[in-house]
Amino acid sequence: MSTAEVRTSSDLGKSLTAGLLDDFYSSLNGKSPQIRQFAVLCGKIYAAGKSEGLAGRDLPFPAHIGDVKPDLIGGEGEERFAYLKDAFALLPGTEGRQRFLEYRDALEQSMNREGVFMSSYDPKVLGLWASRAAVAEHAGRIGLDVYPDSHVIMTEGGTGAWLRTCLSQAQSVEKKYGRSARLLSPVPTYTMAFEPALQSGMEIQVVDVNDAPGQQLTAERLDHELRRRPNEMPDSLYLVPASNPMATVYEPDGLKDLLAVAMQHNPDMYINLDSAYLMMIDPQRAKALIQAVEKAEALGNSFFLWSYAKSMLSPGYRYGAVVTPDVRNRDLVNTNDLSGVYTTYSRHADLSFAATAALVGEYEKEGQDPFADVRLLFRQRQEAFIEVLKELDPDGRFLKGLDQALTRHEVPLYLWLETQVDILPREVIKELMIMGIPGGAFGEQRERHLRLSMGGVSTEQIKNLKA
Numbered sequence: 160m161s162t163a164e165v166r167t168s169s170d171l172g173k174s175l176t177a178g179l180l181d182d183f184y185s186s187l188n189g190k191s192p193q194i195r196q197f198a199v200l201c202g203k204i205y206a207a208g209k210s211e212g213l214a215g216r217d218l219p220f221p222a223h224i225g226d227v228k229p230d231l232i233g234g235e236g237e238e239r240f241a242y243l244k245d246a247f248a249l250l251p252g253t254e255g256r257q258r259f260l261e262y263r264d265a266l267e268q269s270m271n272r273e274g275v276f277m278s279s280y281d282p283k284v285l286g287l288w289a290s291r292a293a294v295a296e297h298a299g300r301i302g303l304d305v306y307p308d309s310h311v312i313m314t315e316g317g318t319g320a321w322l323r324t325c326l327s328q329a330q331s332v333e334k335k336y337g338r339s340a341r342l343l344s345p346v347p348t349y350t351m352a353f354e355p356a357l358q359s360g361m362e363i364q365v366v367d368v369n370d371a372p373g374q375q376l377t378a379e380r381l382d383h384e385l386r387r388r389p390n391e392m393p394d395s396l397y398l399v400p401a402s403n404p405m406a407t408v409y410e411p412d413g414l415k416d417l418l419a420v421a422m423q424h425n426p427d428m429y430i431n432l433d434s435a436y437l438m439m440i441d442p443q444r445a446k447a448l449i450q451a452v453e454k455a456e457a458l459g460n461s462f463f464l465w466s467y468a469k470s471m472l473s474p475g476y477r478y479g480a481v482v483t484p485d486v487r488n489r490d491l492v493n494t495n496d497l498s499g500v501y502t503t504y505s506r507h508a509d510l511s512f513a514a515t516a517a518l519v520g521e522y523e524k525e526g527q528d529p530f531a532d533v534r535l536l537f538r539q540r541q542e543a544f545i546e547v548l549k550e551l552d553p554d555g556r557f558l559k560g561l562d563q564a565l566t567r568h569e570v571p572l573y574l575w576l577e578t579q580v581d582i583l584p585r586e587v588i589k590e591l592m593i594m595g596i597p598g599g600a601f602g603e604q605r606e607r608h609l610r611l612s613m614g615g616v617s618t619e620q621i622k623n624l625k626a
Contacts, residue, residue, distance in 0.1 A: 240536050246522045246529040247472045248515050255518055262514035270510075286313025286480070287509045293516030294465060294480045297530075301437060301445040303463065309486040313509060316477035317435045317466025322355035324462050324481055325395075327491050328429050329359040332394050343384070343393035345376040352397055352433075364393055373407040378416035385424040395429040396421050400448050401436040401570055408440055408569040411451040418455035430457050434482075435466035438530055439537075440569050459485040469572060469614070470530060471515060477505075478512045537571035540613040543621045544574055551591045551624075557582050574611045584609040593624075 245255020266289060285291065291307035298305050305311060314320040325342075332340035342356045343364040353363055366384050368374050376398065385392065398417075401408045409417075421428050432452070437445045452458050467478035483489040519529050545561055552558050558576050568574065575598065578587055584597035587609050598608030 240532050242522065242527060243472060243529055243532060243536070246519050246527065248518055249472060258521070259514050259518050262517045263510045266510050266513050285311075287513045289513040290509055290516065291480070293513065293520075294482060297438065298463070298465075298482055301442055302449040303482065303484065305482055305484055310483055310489055312481045312483075312489060313512070314479040314481055315505065315508070316468065316479040317433070317464055318351055318355065318479070319477060320464040320466070320479040320481045321351070321431070321433070322358065324431060324464065325355045325359035325361060328395050329356075329361050331491055333360075340395060341391060341393040342395045342397060344397040345374075347374065348397070348399065352399075356397075361395070364388070364391070375407065375409055375413070376417060377413065378420045381417055382420045382424075385420070392425050393428065394425075395431055397431045397433070399433040399436075401434075401440050401445070408444065409448065409451075411447040414448060415451035415455045418452060418457040422455060422457050422460070428460060429488075430461040432461055432463050434463045435469070436570050436572075438467075438470040439534055439572060441534075442531075444569065460488075461485075462488060467512070470533060471519075472533060473515065476511060477508050478515075534571055537613045538565075540616070540618050540621055541565055541568065541571055541574050543618045544611065544613070547621060547624050548576070548591075548593075551593070555579070557587045557591060572613055574613060575605075576609045576611065578607045578609065580607065582607075 242255075244250050245253050245258075248256050248259030250256060266287065270287070288307055290313050291311040294311045294313070295305050295307045298311075312323070314323055329340040332338065340359075340361045341364055342361045343366065344352055345368045346365045347369065356363060364384075366376055366380060368376050368380065371377060371380065398409075398414075400414060418430060421430065430452070437448070452461055461484060463482040465480040465482055467473060468476065471478060481489070483491075522529055542565065545564055548558060548561055552561075555561075557578060559579050560577050564574065564576065576587070576595070578584055584595070584599070584607070587593070588595060588597075593611070595609040595611040598605030598610055
């Protein structure tokens with residue numbers, strides 16, 4: 160399969176065409192305002208989900224799908240999570256916001272005393288020690304033992320982490336072998352998985368896993384793929400252990416076997432693990448995945464691509480990091496020529512992240528666990544939405560398996576709904592008046608599904624949809 164044939168989430172345009180959208184929005188006239196209310200709450204929907212890393216045209220709603228909007232976190236049903244507004248320094252005028260500013264000012268003064276200079280275009284910048292220490296501490300919670308001085312580099316979000324890693328690996332392969340680096344990835348996957356690799360001059364190899372359970376790459380399929388291309392062995396492998404769009408998580412044994420196969424075929428293969436959502440699944444589950452990487456003897460080859468925008472409820476802030484258990488890989492990322500790219504961490508973001516992390520640590524000392532409560536927050540919203548859907552579709556005419564829906568979601572930010580065999584997702588959108596993305600955009604297995612985001616609407620607002 161050529162790069163041009165790769166099915167990614169950008170295929171959403173095939174599901175949500177301009178004609179469908181025009182037809183859909185024209186149907187709003189004379190209908191209940193419920194759908195408009197939900198669309199405003201859930202976000203600015205893009206025909207090809209810009210906030211999902213895709214290109215698309217704007218639709219007339221004033222927010223972002225998938226982003227947590229600070230003013231919507233509250234609500235009578237979410238009082239137990241009210242302190243999160245302080246813990247993540249979201250709202251002006253709160254006590255937490257004041258402490259956040261105090262932390263940030265103190266850090267900036269310290270930086271100035273130490274003569275630390277940070278430029279948005281300086282590829283040698285590692286990020287504040289306080290920021291790297293926070294990432295190392297968070298990684299340690301799930302069994303990834305790293306040190307801020309030697310294993311962590313702050314980056315401009317998860318995408319910046321991946322681009323910086325791609326550029327480094329591409330340049331390393333070019334120096335060693337005098338050719339372009341080869342990246343292997345299962346598809347469907349994020350559009351953003353390929354864009355940094357292509358920008359770095361990598362050759363893309365793909366394995367179609369549309370027909371695989373959970374659309375996940377298996378050890379058997381990887382072994383078959385690598386055996387058929389012995390003279391084009393990939394230098395890098397890209398995997399998403401806990402997937403955002405699919406809301407699925409690898410089984411630890413399956414991940415271990417998969418990475419063992421990769422190491423067997425190429426002991427020097429770079430293992431790139433998109434870890435943006437590891438903080439949003441059960442910590443024991445995340446720890447088991449890290450142990451699987453270690454058991455496969457792939458830890459020293461691994462690059463963990465970290466992102467905090469969702470887990471810290473901080474849309475718009477580009478908080479990211481590259482975490483490398485082998486210090487040689489940290490040096491690889493930091494010593495290759497990355498001048499002229501936007502892959503580094505800005506001074507403002509670095510200060511903001513360090514201050515937010517300090518504030519989170521303060522709440523943890525008081526017995527609160529903001530990361531755990533973010534998971535609970537989204538799970539509560541999922542449960543509320545299921546109850547609303549049961550009232551909107553009491554006879555199961557449009558949707559099936561609502562009672563089992565939550566058991567399929569380890570990543571709680573999204574809710575996947577399966578439609579009846581004779582119902583298209585667009586019919587659910589129009590008839591039940593709820594806003595979501597037809598699942599066919601994410602692969603053939605998802606064509607009879609609808610995906611909803613829990614990010615931009617509070618529990619109480621979800622409950623009010625049925626009113």
